[in-house]
Amino acid sequence: MRITIRLTATLLTLAASAASAQTTAITGATVHTVGPEGTLDNATIVIENGRIAEVGTGIQVPAGAEVIDASGKIVTPGLFSAMGQLGLTEVSAVSGTNDAVQRGDDFSAGFDVADAYNRRSILIPIARIDGITRALIAPRAGGPDEEGNSSRVLSGLGSVVQLGDSGNYLTRRGAAVVANFGETGSAVAAGSRAAAIQELRTALADALDYRKNKAAYDRGDWREYSVSRADLEALLTVLEGDRSIVFNANRASDIEVIINLASEFSVNTIIVGGAEAWMLADELAAANVSVIIDGTANLPGDFDRMNARLESGGILAAAGVRVAFGAGAQTHQARNITQSAGNAVANGMDWDDALEAITLAPAEMYGVAAEVGSVEAGKAADLVIWAADPLELTSYPEQVLIQGESIPMQSRQTLLRDRYLQTDSGKPPAFRN
Amino acid sequence: MKIPSITVLPLSFLFLLSACEQGADSDGPAPYSSRYEALPSEATILQGATVLTGTGERIDNADVVMDGGKIVAVGPDLDAGSMTVVDASGMWITPGVIDVHSHLGVYPSPQVNAHSDGNEATAPNTAEVWAEHSVWPHDPGFVAALAGGVTALQILPGSANLFGGRGVTLKNVPGQSVQEMKFPGAPHGLKMACGENPKRVYGNRRVAPSTRMGNVAGYRSAWIAADDYRKKQAAAEKGQGEAPMRDLKLETLAGVLDGEILVHNHCYRADEMAVMFDIAKEFGYKIAAFHHGVEAYKVADLLRENDTCAAIWADWYGFKMEAFDGIRENAAILDRAGACTVMHSDDDIGIQRLNQESAKVIGAAANVGIDISPERAVRWFTSNAAKALGIDDVTGSLEPGKMADVTVWSGNPFSVYTKAEQVYIDGALAYDRQNPDVNPVTDFSLGTSALHGGAQ
Numbered sequence: 074m075r076i077t078i079r080l081t082a083t084l085l086t087l088a089a090s091a092a093s094a095q096t097t098a099i100t101g102a103t104v105h106t107v108g109p110e111g112t113l114d115n116a117t118i119v120i121e122n123g124r125i126a127e128v129g130t131g132i133q134v135p136a137g138a139e140v141i142d143a144s145g146k147i148v149t150p151g152l153f154s155a156m157g158q159l160g161l162t163e164v165s166a167v168s169g170t171n172d173a174v175q176r177g178d179d180f181s182a183g184f185d186v187a188d189a190y191n192r193r194s195i196l197i198p199i200a201r202i203d204g205i206t207r208a209l210i211a212p213r214a215g216g217p218d219e220e221g222n223s224s225r226v227l228s229g230l231g232s233v234v235q236l237g238d239s240g241n242y243l244t245r246r247g248a249a250v251v252a253n254f255g256e257t258g259s260a261v262a263a264g265s266r267a268a269a270i271q272e273l274r275t276a277l278a279d280a281l282d283y284r285k286n287k288a289a290y291d292r293g294d295w296r297e298y299s300v301s302r303a304d305l306e307a308l309l310t311v312l313e314g315d316r317s318i319v320f321n322a323n324r325a326s327d328i329e330v331i332i333n334l335a336s337e338f339s340v341n342t343i344i345v346g347g348a349e350a351w352m353l354a355d356e357l358a359a360a361n362v363s364v365i366i367d368g369t370a371n372l373p374g375d376f377d378r379m380n381a382r383l384e385s386g387g388i389l390a391a392a393g394v395r396v397a398f399g400a401g402a403q404t405h406q407a408r409n410i411t412q413s414a415g416n417a418v419a420n421g422m423d424w425d426d427a428l429e430a431i432t433l434a435p436a437e438m439y440g441v442a443a444e445v446g447s448v449e450a451g452k453a454a455d456l457v458i459w460a461a462d463p464l465e466l467t468s469y470p471e472q473v474l475i476q477g478e479s480i481p482m483q484s485r486q487t488l489l490r491d492r493y494l495q496t497d498s499g500k501p502p503a504f505r506n
Numbered sequence: 507m508k509i510p511s512i513t514v515l516p517l518s519f520l521f522l523l524s525a526c527e528q529g530a531d532s533d534g535p536a537p538y539s540s541r542y543e544a545l546p547s548e549a550t551i552l553q554g555a556t557v558l559t560g561t562g563e564r565i566d567n568a569d570v571v572m573d574g575g576k577i578v579a580v581g582p583d584l585d586a587g588s589m590t591v592v593d594a595s596g597m598w599i600t601p602g603v604i605d606v607h608s609h610l611g612v613y614p615s616p617q618v619n620a621h622s623d624g625n626e627a628t629a630p631n632t633a634e635v636w637a638e639h640s641v642w643p644h645d646p647g648f649v650a651a652l653a654g655g656v657t658a659l660q661i662l663p664g665s666a667n668l669f670g671g672r673g674v675t676l677k678n679v680p681g682q683s684v685q686e687m688k689f690p691g692a693p694h695g696l697k698m699a700c701g702e703n704p705k706r707v708y709g710n711r712r713v714a715p716s717t718r719m720g721n722v723a724g725y726r727s728a729w730i731a732a733d734d735y736r737k738k739q740a741a742a743e744k745g746q747g748e749a750p751m752r753d754l755k756l757e758t759l760a761g762v763l764d765g766e767i768l769v770h771n772h773c774y775r776a777d778e779m780a781v782m783f784d785i786a787k788e789f790g791y792k793i794a795a796f797h798h799g800v801e802a803y804k805v806a807d808l809l810r811e812n813d814t815c816a817a818i819w820a821d822w823y824g825f826k827m828e829a830f831d832g833i834r835e836n837a838a839i840l841d842r843a844g845a846c847t848v849m850h851s852d853d854d855i856g857i858q859r860l861n862q863e864s865a866k867v868i869g870a871a872a873n874v875g876i877d878i879s880p881e882r883a884v885r886w887f888t889s890n891a892a893k894a895l896g897i898d899d900v901t902g903s904l905e906p907g908k909m910a911d912v913t914v915w916s917g918n919p920f921s922v923y924t925k926a927e928q929v930y931i932d933g934a935l936a937y938d939r940q941n942p943d944v945n946p947v948t949d950f951s952l953g954t955s956a957l958h959g960g961a962q
Contacts, residue, residue: 163824164824164825164826164827164830165824165825165826166702166825166826166827167826167827196824352955369855369858369859370855371650371855371858372615372646372647372650372854372855373615373616373646373950373951373954374615374616374617374854375616375617375618376616378616379954379955380954380955382955401855405822405823405824405825406821406822408821409821411922412862412866412922415922415923416859416862416922418922418923419922419923419924419925460872460873464922464923465865465869465921465922465923466862466865466866466868466869466920466922467865467866467868467869467872467920467921468869469869469870469872469873486823486832486833486834489831489833490833490834490835490839490870490874491874493803493804493833493835493839494835494839494874496843502804
């Protein structure tokens with residue numbers, strides 16, 4: 074680690090109070106706040122009790138603070154993985170390690186993956202030493218298993234988690250319901266995307282009816298619904314504006330349907346994939362629908378993506394659409410959202426918009442922007458100190474802080490690296506510990 | 507490379523001639539031969555760029571002269587004469603990008619079942635199939651790769667089988683048929699696969715192989731048959747017995763034993779690489795490259811000693827058990843050990859930015875104090891890739907006499923913001939970012955916004 078940590082504390086101040094021992098100051102860095110203060114040169118960030126107390130230039134470092142000298146470095150908010158299965162999988166092809174897909178009729182919207190989250194997953198240190206501090210962990214669609222059961226149009230509930238070692242890992246349980254449109258939606262519905270849309274409409278209508286007739290339904294004195302009670306409750310929260318709904322969709326025509334649904338039911342709507350979303354940039358902006366894209370996807374992998382292009386991020390952001398990256402770089406490769414963002418910049422997106430797309434934008438999409446997403450007083454101190462431009466692939470974090478704590482910059486991969494960088498031990502690698 | 511003598515192996519020798527040479531006699535080109543013709547070109551000088559030669563050298567403020575499809579000169583202040591002048595100041599020039607592992611055309615976009623032609627997963631040994639007979643030239647991925655600076659690529663069969671069939675090396679030019687894309691004189695590859703895929707595909711069908719030991723027995727049995735085939739051919743040549751009936755499968759394997767076909771071995775785990783070296787030793791063939799060598803860094807010295815390249819991703823890991831130990835420093839450790847390090851894609855998106863994948867390695871290495879210069883890293887997707895494909899005598903570096911396969915970048919190719927500005931193949935301008943009207947558009951992409959593979 075190239076950052077020198079120097080303790081300015083005197084014995085006297087150390088003894089002064091317990092609170093001061095939890096004060097940290099990062100000094101001298103160029104801070105991209107992604108907040109109203111924009112980019113600050115030679116700035117100081119004061120962290121108290123895991124939160125940002127102050128950020129700005131000319132700020133006095135509090136006595137007794139642990140000082141991280143980040144002169145010449147770049148500081149950004151912690152990165153936010155907008156979509157994926159961190160903590161819900163270890164090895165994709167080892168089924169026992171995978172907890173993101175539920176098949177059959179027991180649940181759809183109400184399937185909550187949060188309780189399967191494994192904060193000790195080996196993927197998490199790998200992601201966070203590359204700057205990811207928060208993530209949306211989501212259920213996903215799954216095709217038929219050996220018994221012929223598929224998942225449903227609604228995959229279930231996703232949650233926002235923090236990737237630190239301590240404290241409650243849940244930033245927001247059930248931040249979003251995940252739905253599948255397009256080719257995936259039609260595959261898990263009755264073979265037509267129209268069926269997927271009808272299944273969703275029916276479930277939403279049922280949830281509205283359930284709200285009005287809960288008591289009768291509870292008494293068993295009401296009609297059957299298309300989905301279970303847990304699903305109705307999950308959807309009701311969406312309809313009441315307390316949780317977002319995420320649609321996996323790429324084709325422009327599907328996106329048009331989603332825009333209409335968003336207006337009709339007044340729900341906070343996010344599209345993931347969005348290969349052809351740029352064709353509807355103005356409509357998406359007007360309907361306040363957010364889009365999570367892949368900044369490198371430019372091929373017609375299927376007929377839903379005939380008009381995929383690298384300029385999507387720039388076009389959408391310029392139209393005022395809230396954009397995040399995370400449709401391609403997910404889970405094992407969540408760290409590559411910086412590559413996605415960098416490529417979007419190379420193809421016309423504003424650099425600041427691109428940084429926002431991997432920090433504040435997803436925090437806003439999932440309703441946690443009061444907590445994270447920018448370097449602002451009062452927010453959790455999720456910060457990354459970069460060797461150089463965070464979107465450059467030759468750059469890397471020198472230190473990551475989650476909720477004010479400097480995380481160990483170590484993962485299973487760095488342990489392997491360190492073992493095999495040694496060449497002169499004279500014994501097999503197993504002895505190099 | 508061992509060249510078969512015509513007296514020993516008439517059948518396979520004739521066959522290989524037809525497969526590998528551009529020959530055009532009175533009867534026209536031999537069956538299956540390359541019918542590639544370079545696009546029209548003019549003598550061109552690219553002036554004032556930072557040039558990474560692919561030989562490990564960097565020349566600042568240098569010119570590159572191309573004429574007759576060949577590199578003529580590289581260096582500062584070259585005479586422009588009456589050549590077409592391209593101002594490349596502020597730009598960087600490298601050899602054209604070469605991807606040793608692609609499935610473009612055999613698993614094209616759109617990825618529909620009707621186009622799924624990369625795995626003849628009907629038997630564990632399908633050495634008789636040739637990837638070129640599956641290549642759909644209108645895959646939009648070819649054009650997108652061109653916009654990523656790719657001038658040559660090897661199309662391989664998939665990895666379902668122990669022996670997946672022959673790979674083909676292409677020039678990245680649009681063709682109406684694969685023959686018009688075939689790299690003249692490039693040897694065929696033979697795709698072999700270690701590990702999880704073959705044992706899963708056939709094990710699930712309750713046939714061999716279902717284990718890694720079953721895999722190895724499968725390779726060895728096949729080589730024994732190939733060896734026998736060659737011996738019978740040789741004996742027949744000497745008038746001892748009848749020549750065996752031509753067998754496509756054995757012909758491919760015999761081509762490997764003759765040193766005419768290069769082994770490209772999908773193999774993730776280090777311990778399996780060590781076993782594959784033993785098999786190669788038992789039967790007397792060479793492994794040109796291990797592909798997807800996620801654990802190659804664990805046996806870097808072994809790879810160097812065997813002169814076998816490791817073709818790898820920058821950071822893929824965790825999608826299956828044999829990819830569990832992937833690390834971003836893999837290429838850095840291999841390169842430091844002096845092993846032939848190759849950055850490959852296996853992916854229609856990844857192929858468009860092998861420079862960026864290499865940049866990830868540069869960053870990870872810098873984090874542990876290993877400095878990898880651009881002139882060193884560029885070899886991973888140029889000269890080292892050419893070596894793995896057996897075409898390094900004609901392309902892969904900017905040296906006089908070599909094919910003028912050249913990529914001009916808007917800046918340092920290891921910056922995420924840099925794009926390929928111009929791509930020359932055999933000295934002809936095949937792609938020009940500033941002049942999209944002259945760039946190729948596949949039939950499939952007509953009428954879509956993905957005109958240039960979405961890479962406008």
